[in-house]
Amino acid sequence: MSEVENKDEILRGLRSELATAAGEYLRAARALSKKRAEAARRLEKLVEAEINDLAMKSTFRIEISTSEEAGNWTGSGIDQVAYMIATNPGEPLRQLEHVASGGELSRVMLALKASVESGKTPTSRKEREKWGTQDAASRKRREGIAQRTLVFDEIDTGIGGRAAEAVGKKLKSLSRSNQVLCVTHLPQIATFGDHHYVIEKKESGGRTRTTIRAVTGEERTEEVARMLSGAKLTETSRKHAEQMIKANG
Numbered sequence: 001m002s003e004v005e006n007k008d009e010i011l012r013g014l015r016s017e018l019a020t021a022a023g024e025y026l027r028a029a030r031a032l033s034k035k036r037a038e039a040a041r042r043l044e045k046l047v048e049a050e051i052n053d054l055a056m057k058s059t060f061r062i063e064i065s066t067s068e069e070a071g072n073w074t075g076s077g078i079d080q081v082a083y084m085i086a087t088n089p090g091e092p093l094r095q096l097e098h099v100a101s102g103g104e105l106s107r108v109m110l111a112l113k114a115s116v117e118s119g120k121t122p123t124s125r126k127e128r129e130k131w132g133t134q135d136a137a138s139r140k141r142r143e144g145i146a147q148r149t150l151v152f153d154e155i156d157t158g159i160g161g162r163a164a165e166a167v168g169k170k171l172k173s174l175s176r177s178n179q180v181l182c183v184t185h186l187p188q189i190a191t192f193g194d195h196h197y198v199i200e201k202k203e204s205g206g207r208t209r210t211t212i213r214a215v216t217g218e219e220r221t222e223e224v225a226r227m228l229s230g231a232k233l234t235e236t237s238r239k240h241a242e243q244m245i246k247a248n249g
Contacts, residue, residue, distance in 0.1 A: 026068060029078045033066050036079055040064055043115060050111035050118075054170060055163040056104065059086040060111075061093055083108075103158025107167065110155055114170055117148075117178065149179040156186040164188035168248065187227040187241065191248040196220050221245060 003010060040062035048060040061084040072078055084093040087104055100108060152171065156164055168189040174180050175194070183199075184190050199212050215223050224241035225233050 022070075025073065026078075029068075029073070032077045033064075033079050036077070036081075037064055040081070046115035046118060047108070047111050050114045050170070051108060053166060054107040054111060055166045056087065056107055057089055058104075059093065060084070060108075101158055103163065106155050106157045106159060107163070110152070110167060110170055113150060114174055117150075117174060147177075147179055149181065150174060152180070152182045152184075154183055154185070156184050156189055160186065161188075168192040172248075185227070187224045187244060190227060191224055191241075191244040194249075196223065198223055 044060055044062045048058065051058045051060055063082045063084050065080045065082075066078055067080075068078055072080075083096040085096045085100060085104075085108065086093050087100060096105070096108060155167060155171070159167065164186045165188045168186075169192065171180055171182055171189065172192045182189065182193065190196060196215050197212050198215050199210060201208055201210050203209075221238060221241045222233065224245060225237040228240055229237035
């Protein structure tokens with residue numbers, strides 16, 4: 001009854017609280033937008049450099065549009081973010097999801113992951129002195145930072161040859177400071193791994209069962225040779241597999 005009788009006063013109080021909350025939200029959202037714009041400029045340079053390490057000649061930009069209209073307010077701010085890419089020289093920038101092929105999307109995703117990871121390393125002189133000259137894994141142990149695990153499921157989609165080798169090298173570099181798990185069908189990528197596991201499906205008792213086993217030594221060479229030449233192994237494919245494991249290990 002009290003709320004009904006004093007509804008005008010209560011509504012004024014609620015509207016005042018709402019206006020205060022809206023003002024606080026906009027202040028926080030504007031500050032976030034500023035930081036997001038600064039981070040976007042740094043990230044796009046890192047990603048573009050990483051993409052071009054992966055056998056692509058691309059231009060990458062992060063486009064941010066901002067609206068303070070109440071209908072555009074979200075828990076993550078007042079910005080709309082789009083990744084823009086030109087996958088070949090001379091082409092205009094377009095939204096990544098509209099123009100990139102499967103292989104290009106795979107490599108852009110890897111470039112983004114690699115860029116985010118590299119952005120966590122110390123950049124200022126003071127930070128470098130604090131962390132010392134140890135490798136990234138040693139620094140993480142020293143600082144008590146949990147090692148991250150990065151999982152790439154068929155990162156080789158739509159690629160092969162030189163691009164596959166570039167992806168393998170990038171995954172190898174990521175593994176220096178993170179645990180990297182990679183599901184792949186390409187020998188160019190598999191031979192960069194420190195450990196090689198084969199996943200197999202077999203029928204047993206009328207049911208299909210999936211097993212996983214580690215392969216090492218000669219068995220690993222045979223597996224890579226099979227990935228190179230198919231079911232029928234040749235001495236040439238075995239020698240090629242042996243050379244790849246030796247070169248990329």
